[in-house]
Amino acid sequence: MSDPSTIPPPGELQKPEPPKNPKSTEGFHWWRRTFQYRTGIGLTPEEKQNYENDYHFVLQRKQCQQCYEYRDWILKYSPTVRFMAQQISKLNGNGGGQVLPFDESKIVCDACPEWRSGGFHPELGILLCQNRIRDKWHLEDTLAHEMVHYFDNLKWQVDWLNLKHHACSEIRASSLSGECRFSAEFHRRGFGFTIAKGHQDCVKRRATLSVMGNPNCKDEKQAGKIVNEVWDSCFNDTRPFDEIYR
Incomplete structure (x- = not known):
């Protein structure tokens, strides 16, 4: 993978304003x-x-x-x-x-x-x-x-400006962190989903939103496409855990 130094280094700083x-x-x-x-x-x-x-x-x-x-x-x-x-x-x-x-x-x-x-x-x-x-x-x-x-x-x-690298890590982070377990999704979205499918839908949704924030991503459609392209290999990679925490 590319060197993460491709992310622009800190330059001349001004007090940051919240992004519009x-x-x-x-x-x-x-x-x-x-x-x-x-x-x-x-x-x-x-x-x-x-x-x-x-x-x-x-x-x-x-x-x-x-x-x-x-x-x-x-x-x-x-x-x-x-x-x-x-x-x-x-x-x-x-x-x-x-x-x-x-x-x-x-x-x-x-x-x-x-x-x-x-x-x-x-x-x-x-x-x-x-x-x-x-x-x-x-x-x-x-x-x-x-x-x-x-x-x-x-x-x-990881090269964080590479959309596939970014999407893969976002899939793994949302899946392995516990933020998409049943109780967390129920708190956010209520009834209407199964545990297994609810977990995967949550991971895809959150990974897509994160990739949309990458400056190299054009829109939600491209973010979703990238997430789908790397989904199988990245979702099934649970390292360093033995399995997904739900």
């Missing part, structure tokens, strides 16, 4: 710039000071603190997230038998546009959208989803 169109390049990279402001990585001293003074996307301290409390609880007690952290640690050891501790600082909470609950960037890590997290169980599903992307990127060096 989540399908745009700005929308695709908005959270990456938000992550930079939150961590301070790549910012000049003046930009850091501006962030401290008036960065208007940081929500109330209580909401931010709650997100981190949920994050820390899930990292400690969620079987899915703990397992993914272990698998990521093994890959970070470059397969040489060495296991590096999972870097929890790579998981950051911040405010995001209304159309997403989290994000992953290969250089920066995982963003949890504190203004979109309903409760700790929603955060668990979101974090597990992004950790599948983290795993995929380490294992296969």
Whole structure:
């Protein structure tokens, strides 16, 4: 697969504005710039000071603190997230038998546009959208989803601007994270689906929506076509799990 460095590196930064169109390049990279402001990585001293003074996307301290409390609880007690952290640690050891501790600082909470609950960037890590997290169980599903992307990127060096690469990881993340299990779909959509078909429909729907946000995707029709093209191989690939969690 292509080198993930094909994603444009951080350049001259201005305080990010929320994207008017989540399908745009700005929308695709908005959270990456938000992550930079939150961590301070790549910012000049003046930009850091501006962030401290008036960065208007940081929500109330209580909401931010709650997100981190949920994050820390899930990292400690969620079987899915703990397992993914272990698998990521093994890959970070470059397969040489060495296991590096999972870097929890790579998981950051911040405010995001209304159309997403989290994000992953290969250089920066995982963003949890504190203004979109309903409760700790929603955060668990979101974090597990992004950790599948983290795993995929380490294992296969995903090119996130390649639509097939992107679609494959989105299929796996939605399927393996638990966000498409019966109880989650029932909460979102109510009655009218079987467990097996409901799970697959949920995965396809969510993967298609995510691929639509890729700047190289023209529209929903193309996103759905790409998802269908890679569906069989990617949906049936449950690594590092033995089976799909429903």
